Amino acid sequence: MDKQLQDKLLELFTGKLSRQVQLYLDTCSRCGVCSDTCHVYASMPIPKYTPAYRAEVVRRIFKKYFKAQGKLLPVLGEAKILDETALDELKEAAYSCTGCRRCMVYCPFGIDTQQIMSIAKLLLIGANSEPEILTMLADMSISKGESIEESKERFIEGLKRLETDVIDKWKIKAGKTPIPTDAQNADILYVALAGAHSIVPAAAIFNAAGENWSLSFFEAVNFGAFVGDPAKTKLISDRIVNEAKRLKVKEVSICECGTAFRVMKHLSGPQPFKVSSLTEVHARYLREGRIKLDQSKFDLPVTYHDPCQMARNAGVIDDPRFILQHLTDDFREMAPDPKYNWCCGGGGGLVALGEETLDFRMKSARVKADQVKKTGAKILATACENCHTQLSDLNDHYKMNVEVKFLSSMVADALVH
Numbered sequence: 001m002d003k004q005l006q007d008k009l010l011e012l013f014t015g016k017l018s019r020q021v022q023l024y025l026d027t028c029s030r031c032g033v034c035s036d037t038c039h040v041y042a043s044m045p046i047p048k049y050t051p052a053y054r055a056e057v058v059r060r061i062f063k064k065y066f067k068a069q070g071k072l073l074p075v076l077g078e079a080k081i082l083d084e085t086a087l088d089e090l091k092e093a094a095y096s097c098t099g100c101r102r103c104m105v106y107c108p109f110g111i112d113t114q115q116i117m118s119i120a121k122l123l124l125i126g127a128n129s130e131p132e133i134l135t136m137l138a139d140m141s142i143s144k145g146e147s148i149e150e151s152k153e154r155f156i157e158g159l160k161r162l163e164t165d166v167i168d169k170w171k172i173k174a175g176k177t178p179i180p181t182d183a184q185n186a187d188i189l190y191v192a193l194a195g196a197h198s199i200v201p202a203a204a205i206f207n208a209a210g211e212n213w214s215l216s217f218f219e220a221v222n223f224g225a226f227v228g229d230p231a232k233t234k235l236i237s238d239r240i241v242n243e244a245k246r247l248k249v250k251e252v253s254i255c256e257c258g259t260a261f262r263v264m265k266h267l268s269g270p271q272p273f274k275v276s277s278l279t280e281v282h283a284r285y286l287r288e289g290r291i292k293l294d295q296s297k298f299d300l301p302v303t304y305h306d307p308c309q310m311a312r313n314a315g316v317i318d319d320p321r322f323i324l325q326h327l328t329d330d331f332r333e334m335a336p337d338p339k340y341n342w343c344c345g346g347g348g349g350l351v352a353l354g355e356e357t358l359d360f361r362m363k364s365a366r367v368k369a370d371q372v373k374k375t376g377a378k379i380l381a382t383a384c385e386n387c388h389t390q391l392s393d394l395n396d397h398y399k400m401n402v403e404v405k406f407l408s409s410m411v412a413d414a415l416v417h
């Protein structure tokens with residue numbers, strides 16, 4: 001690696017060294033408490049898959065360039081030169097971690113491996129060594145944001161084709177638009193993913209609740225966050241922020257995409273609107289009596305997978321369970337405390353990398369498959385697109401014998417007048 005690139009990467013590293021991150025890098029006592037808490041290590045007990053080892057890959061570079069001991073006595077400080085082999089190690093560490101933060105809740109010092117891995121991802125971007133497809137997808141989202149006027153008409157035409165499906169689920173008053181867009185002063189701006197599955201059930205539920213809502217022109221997914229590029233993450237979420245401000249909406253509700261929700265809720269700074277997940281909105285409608293559900297609609301045992309970015313990392317734990325109380329009388333918890341639920345193994349961009357990561361995703365999430373099977377449930381509900389894809393793959397691979405369902409689709413199918 002030439003000196004110029006090394007300097008550029010060290011500058012990026014310096015930019016990530018907040019006091020908190022320095023504390024994380026300084027504090028690990030290598031107690032090993034976190035090892036078994038990572039689904040990857042629990043499923044494949046190889047030392048490189050422990051959270052502490054992953055963090056050590058970053059920590060050794062930190063020691064080499066940012067600590068006196070590493071500068072003077074690299075051997076004693078276990079310091080590591082930032083070179084091509086270091087980049088390989090960073091890539092393996094960063095893209096075998098889903099950022100689920102299960103290790104963090106067990107660590108006596110609260111060390112956040114995900115934040116340490118965000119340094120690894122940033123260095124990979126700086127060296128053009130990140131998974132190219134994630135950057136391409138992030139760039140596509142950004143350029144779509146820049147030329148939205150050109151695609152608006154096509155988008156609205158596409159929505160027209162979905163209207164019958166929405167009305168099939170919930171008939172609305174004549175003259176009302178089943179999927180409104182560009183509605184000024186709407187109470188809710190709903191940000192969906194590409195695809196009818198993310199729009200139709202949500203639209204039916206908004207209509208059933210008599211909501212004054214509008215569908216965003218943008219997709220919620222944030223590939224900038226998956227690849228760990230803070231600038232692109234912001235550009236992608238800014239498209240939605242600007243639309244919400246232009247329409248003067250009161251609330252932005254993010255579809256079933258854990259990462260998109262966490263970025264908007266916790267990483268986009270203070271905004272003049274409230275941010276909620278679709279799950280929270282549905283729970284609110286039930287509490288306020290704005291929708292009613294047929295509890296006999298699903299007569300099979302149901303379990304729920306907590307998307308890490310929604311539950312452990314954003315606190316949406318009680319609302320999905322409240323909704324499920326209205327959908328079944330046979331709900332089966334996976335973990336005594338949902339905060340400790342196993343990650344599905346698909347986060348951190350791994351599902352977006354598709355076939356390339358399939359083998360690793362299946363092997364590293366064996367504990368998740370065992371956890372689901374143990375419940376004996378026949379319906380596995382979740383509220384995140386990534387999790388849904390990964391759980392469906394696990395279902396095939398491990399013959400879990402469940403039907404994987406989006407919570408919102410269950411709500412829409414059980415709506416009663």
Ligand code: SF4
Nearest residue numbers: 028029031032034107
């Ligand atoms: S539990 Fe915390 S202190 Fe112990 S090895 Fe893991 S990260 Fe380090």
Ligand code: SF4
Nearest residue numbers: 038097098100101103
């Ligand atoms: S954040 Fe999750 S995947 Fe990453 S090291 Fe911790 S437990 Fe493992």
